[in-house]
Amino acid sequence: xxxxxxxxxxxxxxxxxxxxxxxxxxxxxxxxxxxxxxxxxxxxxxxxxxxxxxxxxxxxxxxxxxxxxxxxxxxxxxxxxxxxxxxxxxxxxxxxxxxxxxxxxxxxxxxxxxxxxxxxxxxxxxxxxxxxxxxxxxxxxxxxxxxxxxxxxxxxxxxxxxxxxxxxxxxxxxxxxxxxxxxxxxxxxxxxxxxxxxxxxxxxxxxxxxxxxxxxxxxxxxxxxxxxxxxxxxxxxxxxxxxxxxxxxxxxxxxxxxxxxxxxxxxxxxxxxxxxxxxxxxxxxxxxxxx
Amino acid sequence: xxxxxxxxxxxxxxxxxxxxxxxxxxxxxxxxxxxxxxxxxxxxxxxxxxxxxxxxxxxxxxxxxxxxxxxxxxxxxxxxxxxxxxxxxxxxxxxxxxxxxxxxxxxxxxxxxxxxxxxxxxxxxxxxxxxxxxxxxxxxxxxxxxxxxxxxxxxxxxxxxxxxxxxxxxxxxxxxxxxxxxxxxxxxxxxxxxxxxxxxxxxxxxxxxxxxxxxxxxxxxxxxxxxxxxxxxxxxxxxxxxxxxxxxxxxxxxxxxxxxxxxxxxxxxxxxxxxxxxxxxxxxxxxxxxxxxxxxxxxxxxxxxxxxxxxxxxxxxxxxxxxxxxxxxxxxxxxxxxxxxxxxxxxxxxxxxxxxxxxxxxxxxxxxxxxxxxxxxxxxxxxxxxxxxxxxxxxxxxxxxxxxxxxxxxxxxxxxxxxxxxxxxxxxxxxxxxxxxxxxxxxxxxxxxxxxxxxxxxxxxxxxxxxxxxxxxxxxxxxxxxxxxxxxxxxxxxxxxxxxxxxxxxxxxxxxxxxxxxxxxxxxxxxxxxxxxxxxxxxxxxxxxxxxxxxxxxxxxxxxxxxxxxxxxxxxxxxxxxxxxxxxxxxxxxxxxxxxxxxxxxxxxxxxxxxxxxxxxxxxxxxxxxxxxxxxxxxxxxxxxxxxxxxxxxxxxxxxxxxxxxxxxxxxxxxx
Numbered sequence: 001x002x003x004x005x006x007x008x009x010x011x012x013x014x015x016x017x018x019x020x021x022x023x024x025x026x027x028x029x030x031x032x033x034x035x036x037x038x039x040x041x042x043x044x045x046x047x048x049x050x051x052x053x054x055x056x057x058x059x060x061x062x063x064x065x066x067x068x069x070x071x072x073x074x075x076x077x078x079x080x081x082x083x084x085x086x087x088x089x090x091x092x093x094x095x096x097x098x099x100x101x102x103x104x105x106x107x108x109x110x111x112x113x114x115x116x117x118x119x120x121x122x123x124x125x126x127x128x129x130x131x132x133x134x135x136x137x138x139x140x141x142x143x144x145x146x147x148x149x150x151x152x153x154x155x156x157x158x159x160x161x162x163x164x165x166x167x168x169x170x171x172x173x174x175x176x177x178x179x180x181x182x183x184x185x186x187x188x189x190x191x192x193x194x195x196x197x198x199x200x201x202x203x204x205x206x207x208x209x210x211x212x213x214x215x216x217x218x219x220x221x222x223x224x225x226x227x228x229x230x231x232x233x234x235x236x237x238x239x240x241x242x243x244x245x246x247x248x249x250x251x252x253x254x255x256x257x258x259x260x261x262x263x264x265x266x267x268x269x270x271x272x273x274x275x276x277x278x279x280x281x282x283x284x285x286x287x288x289x290x291x
Numbered sequence: 292x293x294x295x296x297x298x299x300x301x302x303x304x305x306x307x308x309x310x311x312x313x314x315x316x317x318x319x320x321x322x323x324x325x326x327x328x329x330x331x332x333x334x335x336x337x338x339x340x341x342x343x344x345x346x347x348x349x350x351x352x353x354x355x356x357x358x359x360x361x362x363x364x365x366x367x368x369x370x371x372x373x374x375x376x377x378x379x380x381x382x383x384x385x386x387x388x389x390x391x392x393x394x395x396x397x398x399x400x401x402x403x404x405x406x407x408x409x410x411x412x413x414x415x416x417x418x419x420x421x422x423x424x425x426x427x428x429x430x431x432x433x434x435x436x437x438x439x440x441x442x443x444x445x446x447x448x449x450x451x452x453x454x455x456x457x458x459x460x461x462x463x464x465x466x467x468x469x470x471x472x473x474x475x476x477x478x479x480x481x482x483x484x485x486x487x488x489x490x491x492x493x494x495x496x497x498x499x500x501x502x503x504x505x506x507x508x509x510x511x512x513x514x515x516x517x518x519x520x521x522x523x524x525x526x527x528x529x530x531x532x533x534x535x536x537x538x539x540x541x542x543x544x545x546x547x548x549x550x551x552x553x554x555x556x557x558x559x560x561x562x563x564x565x566x567x568x569x570x571x572x573x574x575x576x577x578x579x580x581x582x583x584x585x586x587x588x589x590x591x592x593x594x595x596x597x598x599x600x601x602x603x604x605x606x607x608x609x610x611x612x613x614x615x616x617x618x619x620x621x622x623x624x625x626x627x628x629x630x631x632x633x634x635x636x637x638x639x640x641x642x643x644x645x646x647x648x649x650x651x652x653x654x655x656x657x658x659x660x661x662x663x664x665x666x667x668x669x670x671x672x673x674x675x676x677x678x679x680x681x682x683x684x685x686x687x688x689x690x691x692x693x694x695x696x697x698x699x700x701x702x703x704x705x706x707x708x709x710x711x712x713x714x715x716x717x718x719x720x721x722x723x724x725x726x727x728x729x730x731x732x733x734x735x736x737x738x739x740x741x742x743x744x745x746x747x748x749x750x751x752x753x754x755x756x757x758x759x760x761x762x763x764x765x766x767x768x769x770x771x772x773x774x775x776x777x778x779x780x781x782x783x784x785x786x787x788x789x790x791x792x793x794x795x796x797x798x799x800x801x802x803x804x805x806x807x808x809x810x811x812x813x814x815x816x817x818x819x820x821x822x823x824x825x826x827x828x829x830x831x832x833x834x835x836x837x838x839x840x841x842x843x844x845x846x847x848x849x850x851x852x853x854x855x856x857x858x859x860x861x862x863x864x865x866x867x868x869x870x871x872x873x874x875x876x877x878x879x880x881x882x883x884x885x886x887x888x889x890x891x892x893x894x895x896x897x898x899x900x901x902x903x904x905x906x907x908x909x910x911x912x913x914x915x916x917x918x919x920x921x922x923x924x925x926x927x928x929x930x931x932x933x934x935x936x937x938x939x940x941x942x943x944x945x946x947x948x949x950x951x952x953x954x955x956x957x958x959x960x961x962x963x
Contacts, residue, residue, distance in 0.1 A: 167651070167657055184770075186769050186770050217772075
């Protein structure tokens with residue numbers, strides 16, 4: 001198995017731990033990733049709402065590069081995953097968009113014929129590697145670790161390509177295969193507030209508070225995410241979201257960090273030290289002796 | 292076939308004297324087409340003797356006008372520019388007949404559906420009308436007198452579908468002395484109604500009013516009841532349909548089975564393990580079973596998917612032992628095909644309920660205590676899986692129940708239409724649940740739609756009974772508890788649009804009032820019977836107001852919810868109407884067919900036989916002595932395939948002769 005790895009901006013910025021742990025997991029499971037050569041901005045959601053066509057063209061350039069190299073794309077960031085998928089669908093469904101985007105690509109000597117699959121790591125780990133193969137490679141089972149699986153919106157809405165739209169379970173099953181205990185978490189696809197925390201802070205905070213308190217109430221030790229923005233929102237505003245009587249202190253990790261730990265990676269290698277709310281004391285308490 | 296009088300042929304050969312009649316259709320046509328301009332334009336066309344307009348040409352004075360002109364001006368051709376010929380061609384042909392002209396010397400121009408209803412610009416609409424009228428004038432000059440063919444009608448009737456509509460239609464016809472074949476796909480008749488507990492608004496028990504009719508069907512000497520059967524082929528035409536019915540093997544010989552069910556008791560499975568279809572999986576049945584206690588026919592059926600004998604061939608066959616000398620069980624039974632001949636067909640194939648898995652935010656299939664309304668019908672049914680007691684899937688009894696209306700109805704994401712029955716059955720369920728459990732019952736509605744005799748009064752009664760009504764479309768059902776009172780319950784989140792705030796209402800049971808949808812195989816069925824469907828997939832009636840149970844295929848009628856969402860009273864009314872229409876046709880004893888048959892000009896036919904295999908109706912034969920093809924007019928349906936296929940152009944079709952069509956085309960294209 002060989003895929004074109006599309007990091008996007010987040011995995012080189014706030015989401016560095018996501019990249020570090022993702023690469024560790026894929027290496028442990030012997031999935032070959034080759035970084036897409038000369039990749040550019042995915043055209044993410046904010047760009048999409050300002051200038052749609054340019055955004056499609058940006059995304060399409062990445063798709064065209066992957067097609068030239070005859071590889072399918074792995075897009076770990078939920079926003080990249082959605083924009084690349086959306087571009088592909090819109091180019092397929094709307095000939096006029098395809099026409100304009102194709103012209104833009106032709107100007108730089110590229111073209112795109114709809115031959116690339118854009119896939120999320122959850123999808124590849126579950127459907128290409130499989131739970132059995134993963135369980136067989138687990139070195140440090142996450143025994144006793146109670147995880148709230150939080151998927152956010154973009155990998156299931158509007159396109160639920162590999163999981164159930166309202167009740168996705170791919171991450172649940174992957175983390176269970178690593179020995180973790182999944183707690184009941186009915187808010188798993190609810191809004192994290194996106195960029196509301198910057199524009200309408202009170203509303204953003206209220207959405208974040210729901211997610212954190214529900215995880216806390218259901219006995220979670222840690223929240224697992226698939227999206228750099230979700231991770232950021234849930235981790236950075238815990239002091240504000242809690243109060244004197246109900247303080248919140250909940251580690252928020254990428255699901256790949258938890259998987260990598262189970263597969264034998266060291267904490268340093270997968271960016272545990274980057275967390276604002278450290279998980280190390282918890283792991284020590286649970287006697288999970290990771291490398 | 293009656294001969295065309297020679298005088299008619301003579302008059303048609305005279306120089307054309309054409310009358311053109313332009314209809315206003317109130318403002319339907321005159322609102323967009325300049326009718327006066329058309330009249331003046333037509334008056335100048337060659338052959339036109341008189342040209343007039345009138346407010347409603349189809350009315351008595353309009354018809355009299357044409358009739359009078361024919362006599363006064365010695366017209367020998369008539370053009371009516373009005374609505375679709377589907378609507379009034381027959382009307383105006385009768386006018387010609389009454390005036391002594393051959394009916395086929397008429398040409399209709401459809402300036403309503405084809406012009407005024409689809410154009411916004413008056414000038415363009417008027418110009419288009421002129422083109423169409425000019426084409427008709429040129430075409431009609433070439434019309435020849437034709438005579439309709441008469442064929443006799445087979446008095447037997449096929450009714451497809453054994454729900455309440457099919458049952459009522461079959462009984463009505465049988466009581467009137469007709470032989471009826473009633474074909475039902477399931478092992479029992481009864482349809483959806485047999486699953487209901489009570490019926491709105493009178494709350495009479497569905498079984499009490501339905502099962503006597505089912506029994507009457509089962510025992511009627513003039514009804515051939517074929518359950519577990521499907522129509523697989525339909526050939527022929529009005530009055531003379533040839534139908535093939537596939538009877539699936541139930542592995543029980545119907546004539547020998549007494550319905551004693553000793554085989555069911557004796558089955559090697561001591562416990563029933565398979566989901567019971569009739570109870571929508573809320574209970575279990577054995578591989579050999581009676582669909583439900585009042586099933587008609589009272590004959591068991593064996594499910595080969597779950598029966599050990601079929602799976603391994605190594606069953607002890609205790610059922611056969613129990614059946615003993617009756618020997619009704621036959622594991623070797625094969626499907627059979629029955630050939631029948633009928634004159635008319637009534638389709639009453641019903642509906643399916645919306646699958647709420649498609650609305651994932653209501654949690655159906657995820658939360659045990661979310662039910663569909665049909666499941667609740669079984670749950671509260673005295674003969675249902677819990678004998679009428681409301682026991683939830685998790686074993687508890689509900690203290691609060693939310694009924695969500697319009698699930699799969701009035702929703703751009705699923706089905707846009709109103710399913711018509713849900714408001715009323717939701718009220719009924721609310722009443723019954725409150726009566727049985729004393730629970731607080733909430734109805735979440737968009738609009739309450741209760742038109743019907745006694746319906747609004749029933750709604751009033753529910754308001755008095757203290758059932759809660761919240762106006763708003765429910766956003767979601769979840770088990771996300773934000774307060775201790777919500778723990779372990781289902782929380783309904785809804786914007787209360789009357790109180791203008793978002794509410795969270797914790798309940799123990801959610802009922803999804805699922806809408807009605809066309810049957811999943813409605814498209815296959817419509818092709819089988821050669822009828823049309825609306826875009827939504829409901830069977831299309833000939834006219835929504837004036838021919839609600841007829842279809843565009845003569846002799847095929849529709850009744851009940853296969854035509855659109857309908858409650859029981861409406862379904863029964865339609866079934867009665869369809870039966871009456873069928874009887875009207877049968878009692879007339881013959882039907883007239885359009886004379887649009889193909890004919891061969893023998894001088895030109897080279898005897899190449901190309902046309903013979905092309906004919907779908909085996910209407911063409913080869914005359915050995917003359918070395919020419921010949922068309923049997925009685926068998927010819929006028930499809931035109933041979934006309935197009937003939938290499939020498941020697942086959943023509945009445946009313947669609949080449950020169951008529953070419954003249955029409957030239958007329959459209961000849962800008963004046």
